[in-house]
Amino acid sequence: MSGKVRMRSLDHVVLCVTDVAATIAFYRRVLGMEARQERPGKWSLHFGSNKISLQDAGTSPSIAAVTVPGSGNFCLLTDMPIGEFVAHLEREGVMILEGPAQRHGAVGPILSVYFNDPDGNLVEVSNQL
Template identity: 70%
Template sequence: MIGLDHIVLCVADVAATRAFYERVLGMESREERPGKYSLHFGPHKISLQGARTAPAIARDTVPGSGNFCLLTETPVAEVVAHLDALGIAIVDGPGERAGATGPIWSVYFRDPDGNLVEVSNRIGAP
C-alpha cells in the first residue's frame, strides 16, 4: 500500500451532512456526477453515500459507523472554541493520542449521523 485515496461515509441525509462539514470543518462540497456528492479538503476526499441509495456492494454499510481522524494546523484549542460556538458537543478530549506518524493532540465530536470525528494537531511537527 502507498496511501489512502478516499473514505466513504454512509449517511441518512446527504444535504445535511454536506452542510455540517462545510459549516463545522470548512470542507468544500462537490457534486461529482448527478446526485453523487463528496467533501474535499486539501488533496483529500470523503465520498458521501446515501443510506437509501447505497449500491449492492455497500448494502451493509450504515449511517453512524464511521470513525476517523483529521489533521489540522489550526490549534486544537481554537477547534474546541469553534465547536463550542456552534453548539457541538465534545465527546472526548482534548488529549494526547497515537497518530499514524507520531503523537497527536486531538478532540472528538459526532456528526449528524453519529460518526465519530477526531480533529488533531501533530505534536512536535516541524
Template identity: 65%
Template sequence: MNIYGFDHIVLCVRSVEATLEFYQRVLGLEAREERAGKWSLHFGSNKISVQDADSLPQLAERTVPGSGNFCVLTEMPMEEVIARLRTHDVEIVEGPAEKAGAVGKLMSVYFRDPDANLVEVSNRIS
C-alpha cells in the first residue's frame, strides 16, 4: 500500500445541529447536506463527516461523542486565532505552544467543541 493522505474524518456527536453551528461560527467551515440527514463540514480539500450518536451504523457502534482529537492548519496569525476564539467565548485549554506536526513545527492552540472533542488549530512554523 502507498498511503498518501486522509480523505475525511468522522465525529460522533450528540447534536448534529449544534456541531454544525459551532464549526461554522468558530472556524468558518462550510456545512453540506450530502444526502437527506447526512451532514459534513468542508474546508479546503478536507471533510469532517458528522455522525449522530443516536443513529450510528453497526460498523461504528463503539464510536462515542467526545472521543475525537484532531488538528487543522490555518494561515491566520495565531494572535487572530486566539482573538476569534475569545470573541466566540471558546475556552482555550492549552497554548499557544510549539508542537511537532506531520511535516515540521507548529504553533498551536487547543479547545473543545460542544461534545468535548479536542480541536487543535495550528500555524506551521517555517
C-alpha cells in the first residue's frame, strides 16, 4: 500500500444493550429514529444516512465479548433549536444531565445537551453554531 492512510467517514456505531425492544422504543420516541430488522434478531436504528447497530448483550459475538451495555458515549446533531429539544426531552420525561452548554464538535462549536438512554449510554444532542 502506498500513500498515507486516510479514513473517509464513519459507517456505523454499535451499542451493546440489555433490552433491544426497550432501546428501540426509546430511540424512536425520544430521537425519532427508524428501527430496521437487518436479519432475524438483528436490529439497527437509522437517521439520515447514519446507522446505530444494536448488539444484544445476551447474544454478543465473541469478538465483542468485552463490550458492555452503558459504555457508549456519542454526539448527534439536530437542526431543531436546542431549546425546543430540551422542552421535548422534558415532555418525554428524560432527565437532562448537563446543558445546554457550548462544546467543540468535529467541525466547530456546538451547543449540547446530555442525557442517558435506558442502558446508561451517554447521548449528546447538539446544534452546530
